[in-house]
Amino acid sequence: MVATLLLTSSLVVMIISHLASAAAAPTSGAFIYHGFSGADLSLNGMAAVDPGGLLRLTNNTRQSMGHAFFPTPFNIVGRSFSTAFVFAILSQYPDVSAHGLAFALSPSKDLVGALPSQHLGLFDATDSGNSSDHIVAVELDTVQNLEYNDIDDNHVGIDINDLRSVDSAPASYFTDTSAGAAAGFKNLSLFGRRPLQLWVEYDGEATRLDVTLSPVGVAKPPVPLLSSTINLSSFLADETYVGFSAATGAVTALHYVLGWSFSLGGRAEEIDVSKLPSLPLAEGAAMKQRHLLHVALPTALLILILVVIVLVLMTARKMKYAEEREHWELEYGPHRISYKDLYRATNGFADENLLGAGGFGRVYRGVLTESKLEVAVKRVSNESRQGVKEFVAEIESIGRVRHRNLVQLLGYSRWRGELLLVYDYMPNGSLDKYLHDRPEVPLGWSQRFRIIKGIAAGLLYLHEEWEQVVLHRDIKASNVLLDREFSGRLGDFGLARLYDRGSNAQITHVVGTLGYLAPELSRTRIATTSSDVYAFGAFLLEVACGRRPVELKTSGVELVLVDWVLDLLKEGAVAEARDRRMGDDVAVEEVELVLKLGLLCSHPVPMSRPSMRQAVQFLSGDAPLPADILDNDMHLFGSVMRNTDAFVDSTISRPMEGSGLSAYQFTISETLFSSGR
Incomplete structure (x- = not known):
């Protein structure tokens, strides 16, 4: 009897799984996924499907990439198509992200030779711009690469056989005049805890490619972010795979796809966001909240308060000189100078030691206590995302050059919202x-x-x-x-x-x-x-x-x-x-x-x-x-x-x-x- 029940249960599970897979299978060139549990996708690199159904293209590995393609190719040449997907980019840091992700049309599921970092897992360092690649992509790029003429570090672009986008715009979505607001485009950040939705629609007869972006929960805007006249038939192969590519660089990030809809020759089916899996950060925050509400006891709370008071009293002086340390500093750590030493060297960054000021911040003369070396200390504002990027680039490149006729970068420091660079002091100023x-x-x-x-x-x-x-x-x-x-x-x-x-x-x-x-x-x-x-x-x-x-x-x-x-x-x-x-x-x-x-x-x-x-x-x-x-x-x-x-x-x-x-x-x-x- 028990064996019969177990066999019946197994058959029910198999039937349900088959029906779920059938719901996602292509019918007349159309499919939809609300989560990717059991999905038959072609994955490589770091791409994987998490237990909760999230399609994760990258993990916290530097200089890595991942690809996920629908396993069956389509003949898109001369035809219209439409796709929509919900994605999220979760960075290690609140103000800097790794390289982004892209929706890609490719003649192959295996992008052999493609590189991570600024190449987005689509091209290698030499073949960008090669017409034989037959790759068309819509990039969601979170790093500005001037070698590809990127407009900023938070943009959407249309790429054809090249990472130099034929059309691009800062990430934003069109808002109408509802609620008394003026119509226009409102800026969005491509990485954060809030998922976003992207629509890519191609009219084969009018040869027009429209790209539309909005936050999840906001209806599709009536005006696309990008609208370009492009004859994709001139660039695509006869058989084309559709899917995603993402990459990390010196900083890591998690690139997720939560849901995906595609239709060849018609409009992609609307994604029901209520059926999508939750992001890890959202689940972790919910678990923490439940723990605090139902497990924490008054006694534990009292102990926590006492511990905090003791720690604050013991570390008050150290916190004055608290410094930030990140993973990239492990390689360049020997050049780091403590903030306390720089504070003392400049007499607390006193005005009498001020050498000059500009939009970047201020420069102070100082004398290091132990070595008695005269230095110039530049305090760089860390208000924007670009601050950290430029700061690290300066340290890991020019900081290693040594010559008696070059101004020497001696070291660096980080403290709260400031970045500090230390140079040779030049008492006679500029020529x-x-x-x-x-x-x-x-x-x-x-x-x-x-x-x-x-x-x-x-x-x-x-x-x-x-x-x-x-x-x-x-x-x-x-x-x-x-x-x-x-x-x-x-x-x-x-x-x-x-x-x-x-x-x-x-x-x-x-x-x-x-x-x-x-x-x-x-x-x-x-x-x-x-x-x-x-x-x-x-x-x-x-x-x-x-x-x-x-x-x-x-x-x-x-x-x-x-x-x-x-x-x-x-x-x-x-x-x-x-x-x-x-x-x-x-x-x-x-x-x-x-x-x-x-x-x-x-x-x-x-x-x-x-x-x-x-x-x-x-x-x-x-x-x-x-x-x-x-x-x-x-x-x-x-x-x-x-x-x-x-x-x-x-x-x-x-x-x-x-x-x-x-x-x-x-x-x-x-x-x-x-x-x-």
Whole structure:
């Protein structure tokens, strides 16, 4: 009898399971999942279905990815389709997330060779943009990657065989005029505890792709977030799989899909959110609340209060210097300086130690108690998400560079809402103020020539002698600081980029300062050591002449320094371009050498510029300058710089108020989540 009952129960369970699977199976190209328990999906990487029915694409593993595809391909070419899904991205941290997830149309369920991090598990580092990939995706990206021209770190984009989106917009949803509110788009965060719903609808006849986003519980907005005219038939394979891809980078996150509906040739069935599984955080919070309500006793509460009081009294002083520590600091921990030491070094960040201030925060002079070393401490505001990313990128890249002619990043610290960076202290400020701010005692030629040779040596180290190639991308007098002996040190590595020797730089966002930008950047948008050499040439002319590369005269006429010096060279009077404030006690041969080398480095044709190793040899007298400078297409100088500056999207650096310490005014424009650069 018992055996009969057990057999009957087993049959009932099998029938129910079969019916549940049948409800999700495709009928005329349509399916719907309210949770994924028992779903027949093709999973790989970190993807798995949790016991509660959640489709989890990633776990808390760094530099990982996961894929989940419907097992049967569809013929979508020339046809309409519609899909809707509910997702959630749960980050380790409240203000920083790992890389996002994407709804993908792919010719294969196995994306062999795809990489995590900024590649979203869709492409590798070399085939992005390959038309043979036949991959169309809608990305939900939570990291800004400037190499892919991302608009921000919280956006939705349409990708076709490339992570450079053909259309994108900040994550938001359209709200109508109900409840008296004005119609328009309201911002959303792609990661958090609240699930979101996305609709992707393609009209094959009109070749229009609409993408609509909203929080769960809000009806589908009448206006899509993205609406693009795209003929997907030109990009998709005959047989196409539909599914999801997600990836993590240096920071981890959990990427979940709670429900999914799809229809080929019609409108996807509406997802019933009441049937969706709960997120882990929501379940954990409910369990904690039930425990507090039904288990905690008055005696335990009293003990807890007493323990808290004792701990507060014992740790009050330590809490004053409490610091944050995160997983990435395990690798870079030896460079960390305690907040207590920095607090004491600056006398509590007293106003009398303030060196300068800007939008990033403030810089203070300090003396470390044990080593007696003078330092400059920059307190960076941590109000935005970008703060932590830029902070970590600075530490793990430029913080490892060492050279006597480079401003050294000595260490860092974190305390509550602040990020602190510690640099060499440069008592004489920036070179810029000695050239352009009418100093009482201008720099003599011997000092200027020594500074020039020092900066040349520092750039040679960055380009050829360090373990990776470093492109500074913002070489100018205001970024050269002077130590106690007036030796020059190149600083402000906020725009610098690194890449491995033997590989090509993948920098496609043009930044820098007008007058120092190589003309080819407006065309190729790829920074190279040659573009650094061009900026070094402008720097040479600036130091020798005491003039900025481009000046607007009181008459309204624009003076382009390289043109002016070139005209004097043609007249045989190039030494007349020197800064007259130096007096006549100058080494004319050295002045002419620097001016001619400045012109050669500023050549509009990159192949005609010397390398930094050759420039160092010219300055040291180990090799002669080419005798045919005037014959090397110098007629091309003309208006090249003016034409370039007219349309290059530049980041113009401004000096700090106060001491001129622009080397501490870092503006880091990439994040720690972008690797290999």
